[in-house]
Every structure is written in structure tokens, then in C-alpha cells.
Amino acid sequence: MKKNRIILALACMAGFSSLAQQSFSLDEAIEFASKNNASVKNAILEIESANQKVKETKAIGLPQVSAAGEFQNFLDIPITVAPANAFNPAAPADELVSLQFGTEYNAKGSLNANQLIFNGSYLVGLQTSKKFKKVSEYQKTKTIQDVKENVIKAYYGALVAEKTVATLTEISEASKSIYNQTKGLYEEGLIEEDNVTQLSLNVLTSQNSLNSAKRQLEDAKNVLKFQMGMDVNETISLSSDFDAVISSLDASQSEVSSDISQNIDFLLLNQQRELNVLNIKYEQSQYLPSLNAFFTHQQNALRNDFDLLESGKPWFPTTIWGLNLSVPIFSSGSRMALVSQAKIKLKQTENNLAQLEKGLSIQTEAAKTKYSNAFETYNTSKEAVAISKKIYNNYQIKFKEGLISSLDLSQIQTQYLSAQTQYIQSMYNLVSSKIELDKITNKL
DSSP: OHHHHHHHHHHHHHHHHHHHEEEEOHHHHHHHHHHHOHHHHHHHHHHHHHHHHHHHHHHHTSOEEEEEEEEEEOSSOOEEEEEGGGTOTTSOTTOEEEEEOSOSEEEEEEEEEEEEEEOHHHHHHHHHHHHHHHHHHHHHHHHHHHHHHHHHHHHHHHHHHHHHHHHHHHHHHHHHHHHHHHHHHHHTTSSOHHHHHHHHHHHHHHHHHHHHHHHHHHHHHHHHHHHHTOOTTSEEEEOSOHHHHHHTOOGGGGGOOOOGGGOHHHHHHHHHHHHHHHHHHHHHHTTSOEEEEEEEEEEEEEESSSOTTOTTOOOEEEEEEEEEEEOOOOOTTHHHHHHHHHHHHHHHHHHHHHHHHHHHHHHHHHHHHHHHHHHHHHHHHHHHHHHHHHHHHHHHHHHHTTSSOHHHHHHHHHHHHHHHHHHHHHHHHHHHHHHHHHHHTTOO
């Protein structure tokens, strides 16, 4: 029994460990963000809101039915006056008689129905609401694209931080190894103390750099978790290999072409142009008449006693149906001014579209150039690392053989570290420029 409890406890611990730490490839991180990032969630909700707006607009053109009830208690029944000779021919011509019309208690129940038959602005409004839904869908696409870009950059940033930690760990361990060997030689009286002192400084410097890099790695992972919409208290590990990503890139990819008409910013601005066209139609529709049908049925109770609900007492019906026609005739030029303003807005949007098209062409060429330069810099940095590492290894051998001082070795180590830093940065710059190129050419 005790053995079973131990096995169960170990299983629970293993399960908790697997939940506490999650491993993500780049594609998995993007997929996670597409479901959990707050901006994506809001974009999806915005589409649902647009759907409801379409339903709301459609409902305006459907029958509208309402019911109403009213109760009145006349504390003073209204009085009117009339010439007395209307009832008594013998009465003087200037004599008036007061008359009370009505009952003390009145109640009314009514059922009202209205139906829009024709209204130009309603038809345009229905088109506009559907267009807003399309804008929301494009906005969701843009949001997902932006989130994807941010996740990729954050993921690569974390990979760069991991690679930096690995490089500094290698240098730190090498520094410690040389220091321990040199310290042993010093204790045997074979070398001077200055060599040991210089190497101890190297060990301290490399360890401080490594500790700083580890903290930067944690920061980079927190940025990634934030972009993914993941709880920052959870532990994350990265399963994609940075070197494999770099190896998959090719300088020839800088020759890709772009269909500007499919760029999301262009699509959104083009939707704005179409909304401007509809706005012109809306303002022009104000010149058209509108026609509505209505139906009303009322039941009225007129009592001098408060017996409105007593059975057998009459309720008097009133039923009406009809049409309401409204014809705009003269607005002193205000409608014409509104149409002109809408046309000006359309022209401004068309100018912005032309400007955006030119700008996207320039940005595409700039992104290609940036990618080509980044690829060239990466190749140069890669070669520089290979050379500096070879020099560093040779100087380590020379130091062990007593051919150079610890200061010489320290300088070469700094040179190697600088080359590694530039190489890692060139890797990040390369993937970043590739991301920008893919985004501008609609391939992200």
C-alpha cells in the first residue's frame, strides 16, 4: 500500500512538472499566440460586434411592433364653454354656458406596428454595416500578422539570449580551466603571480558577463510569454534551433516580388475608400422621399367609477392604418454641402492610396536591400568568429607553453568574445530583416 502511494506521488510530481514547464517550437508559439494573445481575442470580438451591427441595421427595415397602456384619473374634468343660444334660442347672444365633456376614469391599451417601405439611407446603411464587417475581418488579419511578427521576433530574441549564454558559458569555463592550471603552476613556483592575478580578473569578468546574460535570457523569455499571451509565471523552453533557422535562409530570397494590392494596409485603406463612396451615396439619399406604413389598434375604457376591470363594461375600439410619406423639398443648400464634403473625403482617401502604393514599393526595395546587407554581414561575422576562435585556441596553447603572457591571452579572449557577440547579433539582424521582408511582401 505504501509503495502504491509513493508511485502515485511520483506520478503527480511528474505531471505537475510537465504542466509547470512548457516547450514550444516557433510554430507552436505562433499557434498559441493566435488563440491567447489579447489583441487577437479583441479582434475576434470586434468581428462579432460587426455581425451584430449588421443584424441591428437589418432590423430597422423589418416590422416594428410595440404595445402601450395608459390610465388617467381626471381630478377635474375639462370644461369648455359654448354660446347659450346654441341650446336655448331665447338666451341672450352674449351668454355662455359651461359644459363638461369626458369621464373621471379613462384607460387605454394600444398595439402599434410600423413597416419601412422605402428609405434610401436605410439601403445605404445596410451596405455600410456589411462593409464595416469586412473592415473588422481585415483588421483581424492585420492584428494576427502583427502578433505573429512580434512573437517571431521575441522567439528569436530568446534564442539569441540562449546562444549568448552558451557562448559566455564556454568562455567562462575555459577561463576557469586556464586559471586553475596556472594557479597550480604558480603554487609550484614555476610562474609569476601577475599571470595568476590577470587570469583571476578574466574569470571574474567572464562570470559577471555570464550572469548578466542569464538575466537577459529571463527577460527575453518574459517578453516572448507576454507576446504569446502566456502567464509570465509559467516556465517556458524553446525547442527550435537557431542555427537551423539561419541555415534555411538564402540570400537569393531577397529577389522576391510583392503584390501591393494584397498588402493588408493597402486593403484596409481601400476599404476606407469604399466606405467613402457609400458615404456619398448616403448623403445623396437624403434627397429621396421615405415611405412608412403604420397600423394602430386601441381599446378605450371610459368610466365615472373606478371599475375598469369589471366584466360586462364596454371597451371602445379604435383601429387605424395608413402611410407616412416624407418628401424633402428645400434645405437651403445644406444637403448639397454634405455631398460635397463626402466627395472631398473620397478624394483624400484616393490620394492616400496612391501615396501608400508608392511608399510600399519603396519599403519593399528597402527591405530587400536590408536583407541582402544583413546576409552579407552575417557571412562576414561567421568567418570572423572562425578566425578569432582559431587565434584564441592557439593563444591558449602558447600561454600553456609560456610563450605569451596572461595579458596577451586576455586581449585575445576579449577579441574572441567581441567577434562572437557581433556574430550572434548579425544572426538576429538577419532573421529580423527576413521577417520585415516577408511582412512587406505578404509572406509572413
